[in-house]
Amino acid sequence: xxxxxxxxxxxxxxxxxxxxxxxxxxxxxxxxxxxxxxxxxxxxxxxxxxxxxxxxxxxxxxxxxxxxxxxxxxxxxxxxxxxxxxxxxxxxxxxxxxxxxxxxxxxxxxxxxxxxxxxxxxxxxxxxxxxxxxxxxxxxxxxxxxxxxxxxxxxxxxxxxxxxxxxxxxxxxxxxxxxxxxxxxxxxxxxxxxxxxxxxxxxxxxxxxxxxxxxxxxxxxxxxxxxxxxxxxxxxxxxxxxxxxxxxxxxxxxxxxxxxxxxxxxxxxxxxxxxxxxxxxxxxxxxx
Amino acid sequence: xxxxxxxxxxxxxxxxxxxxxxxxxxxxxxxxxxxxxxxxxxxxxxxxxxxxxxxxxxxxxxxxxxxxxxxxxxxxxxxxxxxxxxxxxxxxxxxxxxxxxxxxxxxxxxxxxxxxxxxxxxxxxxxxxxxxxxxxxxxxxxxxxxxxxxxxxxxxxxxxxxxxxxxxxxxxxxxxxxxxxxxxxxxxxxxxxxxxxxxxxxxxxxxxxxxxxxxxxxxxxxxxxxxxxxxxxxxxxxxxxxxxxxxxxxxxxxxxxxxxxxxxxxxxxxxxxxxxxxxxxxxxxxxxxxxxxxxxxxxxxxxxxxxxxxxxxxxxxxxxxxxxxxxxxxxxxxxxx
Numbered sequence: 001x002x003x004x005x006x007x008x009x010x011x012x013x014x015x016x017x018x019x020x021x022x023x024x025x026x027x028x029x030x031x032x033x034x035x036x037x038x039x040x041x042x043x044x045x046x047x048x049x050x051x052x053x054x055x056x057x058x059x060x061x062x063x064x065x066x067x068x069x070x071x072x073x074x075x076x077x078x079x080x081x082x083x084x085x086x087x088x089x090x091x092x093x094x095x096x097x098x099x100x101x102x103x104x105x106x107x108x109x110x111x112x113x114x115x116x117x118x119x120x121x122x123x124x125x126x127x128x129x130x131x132x133x134x135x136x137x138x139x140x141x142x143x144x145x146x147x148x149x150x151x152x153x154x155x156x157x158x159x160x161x162x163x164x165x166x167x168x169x170x171x172x173x174x175x176x177x178x179x180x181x182x183x184x185x186x187x188x189x190x191x192x193x194x195x196x197x198x199x200x201x202x203x204x205x206x207x208x209x210x211x212x213x214x215x216x217x218x219x220x221x222x223x224x225x226x227x228x229x230x231x232x233x234x235x236x237x238x239x240x241x242x243x244x245x246x247x248x249x250x251x252x253x254x255x256x257x258x259x260x261x262x263x264x265x266x267x268x269x270x271x272x273x274x275x276x277x278x279x280x281x282x283x284x285x286x287x288x
Numbered sequence: 289x290x291x292x293x294x295x296x297x298x299x300x301x302x303x304x305x306x307x308x309x310x311x312x313x314x315x316x317x318x319x320x321x322x323x324x325x326x327x328x329x330x331x332x333x334x335x336x337x338x339x340x341x342x343x344x345x346x347x348x349x350x351x352x353x354x355x356x357x358x359x360x361x362x363x364x365x366x367x368x369x370x371x372x373x374x375x376x377x378x379x380x381x382x383x384x385x386x387x388x389x390x391x392x393x394x395x396x397x398x399x400x401x402x403x404x405x406x407x408x409x410x411x412x413x414x415x416x417x418x419x420x421x422x423x424x425x426x427x428x429x430x431x432x433x434x435x436x437x438x439x440x441x442x443x444x445x446x447x448x449x450x451x452x453x454x455x456x457x458x459x460x461x462x463x464x465x466x467x468x469x470x471x472x473x474x475x476x477x478x479x480x481x482x483x484x485x486x487x488x489x490x491x492x493x494x495x496x497x498x499x500x501x502x503x504x505x506x507x508x509x510x511x512x513x514x515x516x517x518x519x520x521x522x523x524x525x526x527x528x529x530x531x532x533x534x535x536x537x538x539x540x541x542x543x544x545x546x547x548x549x550x551x552x553x554x555x556x557x558x559x560x561x562x563x564x565x566x567x568x569x570x571x572x573x574x575x576x577x578x579x580x581x582x583x584x585x586x587x588x589x590x591x592x593x594x595x596x597x598x599x600x601x602x603x604x605x606x607x608x609x610x611x612x613x614x615x616x617x618x619x620x621x622x623x624x625x
Contacts, residue, residue, distance in 0.1 A: 187340050188373035192387035192434070193361035202386070206377040 029268075036261035043255045055262035064246055065263075069270070072242040075159055076223045080216055082163040087170030087215065088208060092200075094171070095178045105175075112168040116228040123161045124150060124233050154238035161229055166222075170215045177211035178204070213282045220278060224271050243267050290351065290441035290474030291316045292337060297346035299332055299498075306332050307498035309346055314442075314476060314491075319468050322478045323485040324495035324521070330478045331446055333495070337476065338367050338444050350441060361390075366435035367444040370451065372427045374419040374434075381415040384433045391438075398437075405433040408467070425456045432467070442474035449484065461487060482522055486510070494518050516621035519544050525574055525590045527615070532583035540616035540624055542585070547574065547592040549613035552599070557606025563599055564588055571595045577605060 036055055039048040059065060094105060111119065127134050128149035136146035149157045181204065189199045225244050230236055236245045247267060251260030296309040307329045314320050322330040335341040337348060339360035348356045355363050366387075374383050384405055388398045406412045409429040419427055428448060435443055445464070449457045465488050468475050479485055485492050486506045494501040494509065494517070502514040506522075513519035519527050527544045535543045551557070552575070561579040575591040582589065589607060599605065616624040 182371060182373065184369045184371050184373040185375065187360075188367065188369055188434075189375075189386070190340070191338060191360045191365070191367050192438070193390040194386075195390075198390060203375060206375075209377070 032261045032264050035257050036265050038258045038261075040258040040261075041256050051258070055258045056266065059250070059259055059263045059266060064241060067239070068241050068243045068246040071155065071239060072224065072244070074155060075162075075226065075240075075242060076220060078156075078159040079163050079166060079223055080219060082159065083166045083170040083219065084212055084215060086163070086167050087174045088205075088212075090167070090171040091174035091178045092204070094175055108171055109168045111165055112172075114165070116162075116165065117232055119165055120161050120229040120232045123157075123164070128157055150233055151238055154234050154240045158226075158229055158233060158240055161233070162223070162226060166219055169219070173211050173215050174208060177208050181207045217278050217282055220274065224267075224274070243270070290314075292442060292474065292476075293349040293352075294337070295347040295349065297333075297336060297348060298344050299329075299336055299341065300344045305498070307336075310498070310500050312493065312500065312503070314474060316474055317472050319465075319475045319477065319488060319490045320493060321485040321489035321491070322476065322493050322495060323482055324480065324501075326480055328495045329498035330480075330495050332498075334367075334444055334446055334476060334478045338365055339363050340367075364438075364441040365444055366438045366440035366442075367446065368428075368431045368435055368448045370447045372419075372431040372448075372451075374427055374430055376419055379416050379418055380411060380422070380430050380433075383419065383430055384415075384437055387434060387438045401437040401439075402433075405436045408436065408470070409433050409463075424452050425460060428452065428460055429463075432464070436467075436471070440473065442476060445475065445477040447478055447480070449479070450481075457484075464488065483524060486522070492522075494521060512623065513544075513615065514623055516542060516544075516617050519615055519617070519623075525592065528589045529585040530583055531585055534583050535616075538614060538616050541619040542617045542621070544615040544617065545609040545613065547590040549610045550589070550591045551608045551610060552591055552593050552597070553606045553608070554599075554604070555606065557608040558582075559589070559607045561589065561605060561607065563601055563603045563605060566600055569595065573597055573599070575599060575605070577607060579607075582607075 037050055037052065039046055039051045039054070041047075090108065094101075094108065098104065114122075125133070130136050130146050130148040133146075133149075135149065139146040147153065185203055185207075186199060189203050194202060226242060227244055227248065230240055230242065230245050234240045236249060241249070243263070244267065247260050247263040250256055250263055254260075292314040294310065294312040296311060297307065298305075298309040299307040310333075322333060324330050332341060336343050339355070339358060343356060346356075347354055350363055350365070375386065378386065381402060384402050385398050388401065393401075402415070403412075406415055409432060411426070411429055411433060414422060414426060414430075419430065422430065431448070448464075449460050452460060461484060464475075464477075468488075477484075477488060489506055491503060492506055492509055493503050496517055502509060502518045504512075509518060509522045513522060516529070520529070523546055525547045527546050528550070529542050529544050531542050535541055559579050559582040561577040561582070564576040564578050566576075567574040572595050573593050575593060576588040577591055578587065579589055591605075591607060593599070618624050
């Protein structure tokens with residue numbers, strides 16, 4: 001297969017794709033880096049080149065930076081915890097033979113196909129609204145005072161909405177992993193005297209390890225950039241301002257492109273640090 | 289102790305009756321082989337004994353105690369699966385220790401039993417490896433090791449050698465027989481390979497469609513098969529069957545003659561035929577003879593002759609059954625005499 005000739009041809013044919021990818025990635029990145037070293041506020045007509053690290057300094061020292069990093073970690077961690085634990089449990093449940101299995105599985109996957117903006121609006125107006133929401137009715141039915149979810153428990157509410165969206169993804173991947181476990185292994189464990197709980201802990205969970213790392217890795221990449229759910233529910237108020245949202249506010253609300261770009265570059269660096277850690281864990285798990 | 293009694297045990301999956309009520313007693317220390325063609329219910333029977341399937345009727349007693357509804361772990365039986373069912377994320381040591389860990393055996397006792405099992409099974413050098421780094425035969429031994437350390441009342445083997453290559457299978461067959469001689473524990477072994485059954489068993493149980501056709505020692509089954517099915521199933525190559533006039537001469541509906549009980553001559557004999565395929569194994573030669581006169585059930589008569597005999601495709605031969613080696617069966621396929 002891999003003769004000298006075919007390898008050269010392969011490189012040649014790959015070149016355009018690699019070139020386009022590089023341009024797509026590098027040009028925005030380079031422009032962001034360039035803007036981050038400028039004092040660039042278009043509405044005020046300011047576009048001074050080369051202010052050094054002033055933007056970075058202002059971004060990092062502002063009081064909202066650290067709290068936004070904390071919020072981001074809390075949000076991503078919370079969603080990961082809910083989706084992974086819930087996903088494992090749902091996958092085990094869906095693996096049981098039940099009547100109407102096909103339809104149930106499609107229904108479980110459905111939330112993944114709802115657009116983030118739509119699902120956030122549905123949750124905000126139909127469930128979490130303190131006057132007309134379903135939860136409010138439920139609370140009133142039991143004689144309790146309805147909770148104004150988005151102002152009293154804003155971070156938890158957003159975590160809940162996003163978890164609802166990502167749970168199907170985790171469930172789907174974990175379900176295929178559960179199904180690939182050989183039934184003889186479980187029977188052997190049963191004969192060896194393992195209770196249902198021990199079988200889960202010693203056999204099923206280690207078997208799911210690889211799938212769980214994949215779920216965590218992929219979800220983290222997407223969850224670090226949550227935006228729509230925050231935008232349509234709290235607008236970043238009540239301590240729900242993540243790093244992504246802070247960058248958006250600096251660029252579009254404060255109209256300070258230089259400052260926002262500096263924040264964006266910092267977010268890229270932080271995301272890469274997280275990614276390196278995750279990759280090392282995944283690598284360890286995938287090596288086996 | 290490991291005396292297992294099946295009393296009218298039956299199993300059906302919905303409408304399908306896999307095992308009609310059957311009785312069987314397995315004595316303590318016996319090596320019993322369940323043998324039969326695929327789908328005859330032999331694995332299901334083993335799983336019923338193990339407790340991995342619920343019986344539809346009847347009673348299973350282990351050492352006189354009713355174990356019909358006892359969960360598998362409490363029956364004191366250890367099972368070796370066809371796929372070995374090792375836990376891939378645990379080292380060999382942890383695999384073998386797993387049943388003891390579940391039973392809360394003290395660590396010192398665990399180590400003692402692991403060392404013993406590893407020594408018996410030649411696994412001492414591999415204790416820290418993962419199952420994925422072992423060969424098929426080694427994995428098989430780990431699975432047996434996991435069973436040994438439980439010190440069970442009986443071992444259950446579910447076609448344990450079918451994933452191994454031919455040479456290794458012969459080796460493992462010997463090792464399992466040797467293990468049985470050393471441990472003297474009851475073993476129940478399921479296989480579809482009648483060679484494994486003949487070589488290992490103290491007692492063979494021949495099953496067909498969930499029904500026990502015959503129970504007996506390997507030689508009993510070989511010498512006095514109870515019916516046509518057992519006669520055809522036990523022995524390799526298969527027994528030759530003759531019907532019509534040939535059988536009527538013996539006052540039977542069908543007669544059977546084993547390939548090794550036919551005398552071959554190039555000059556005279558009872559049945560004349562031409563040699564079709566000749567398989568030369570060195571020690572033996574199997575001839576597949578197309579008969580001209582004999583009224584056979586199948587197209588060819590299989591003959592086992594000495595390896596030195598120089599007969600080839602197309603040669604004309606005469607075949608004569610040896611005295612007293614003819615098996616007679618009546619119209620219902622049951623043995624006469």
